[in-house]
Amino acid sequence: METTPDISPKSLSEEEATWLHLWQTDQSKFMEVVFKRFYVPLGRTVNRMLNDQDATEDIVQEVFIKIWNNRENLQFNFSIKAYLYRSAINSALNYLEKSKKTVTLESDSMPEPSHSDVEETFNLKEVETHIQDALNNLPPACKAIFVLSRYEDMSYREIAESLQLSPKTIENQMGKALKLMRDYLSIYVRNMMVLLF
CATH class of the missing domain: 1.10.1740.10 (RNA polymerase sigma factor, region 2, helix turn helix motif)
Known part of the structure; x- marks a missing residue:
């Protein structure tokens, strides 16, 4: 049973x-x-x-x-x-x-935007695409925890209960997920800054 x-x-x-x-x-x-x-x-x-x-x-x-x-x-x-x-x-x-x-994280996988694409760079759809790419590059466990926290609005306690993990593990995995996403998205932000200045 x-x-x-x-x-x-x-x-x-x-x-x-x-x-x-x-x-x-x-x-x-x-x-x-x-x-x-x-x-x-x-x-x-x-x-x-x-x-x-x-x-x-x-x-x-x-x-x-x-x-x-x-x-x-x-x-x-x-x-x-x-x-x-x-x-x-x-x-x-x-x-x-x-x-x-799972896709490996490669900094050269980000296309270099051209000056003619400045307006398009700020397109919300493009930003969403980069966020989804960053999410797709997370290790599976980090990705699951990030999705439950940020998209499903579950608390760390609820996620821990759902996945049968400790709340501290959830907190650590979220920290790892956020760092990896920041690192991945910083490439995109640097490319945007080059276009603006």
């Missing part, structure tokens, strides 16, 4: 308590409610990690399929949200490992 780590029922939010009650009384309704609540946020998180819509859809659907297929043996003894995020992120990390989608 697959179980999740114990957590005191008092520490569950009202929403979590409702889901837990549904799981125990009407698993079909539970799946419907939880699917509607988490399909899009899980997809957003996984897609930011993989940057591959097809793989994202497969992974998120598989998370829900596994819950349904294991419903006879699965017991939720803690946060359902944490369980879903942990399952989705672990699957995404496994996918990255199998497909070797």
Whole structure:
């Protein structure tokens, strides 16, 4: 029987308590409610990690399929949200490992902007692209933690619970992620400064 780590029922939010009650009384309704609540946020998180819509859809659907297929043996003894995020992120990390989608950080991979591109340099879409490139260059664990913190607005405690890591590990990984992203984006900023001055 697959179980999740114990957590005191008092520490569950009202929403979590409702889901837990549904799981125990009407698993079909539970799946419907939880699917509607988490399909899009899980997809957003996984897609930011993989940057591959097809793989994202497969992974998120598989998370829900596994819950349904294991419903006879699965017991939720803690946060359902944490369980879903942990399952989705672990699957995404496994996918990255199998497909070797990690890209090495190379400073010469940044194109040198020309003077005619000054206006375009400030294009929001371009900035977003550089941020996504920096995100894609993070190690998978750092990337997962960064996405949960910055895009899903999860606290370090929530991330630690979801990934079954200590809050200190989350803090250290976020520090590492921020440093790597700053280093990567500093190349872009230096190129912009050359254009401006």
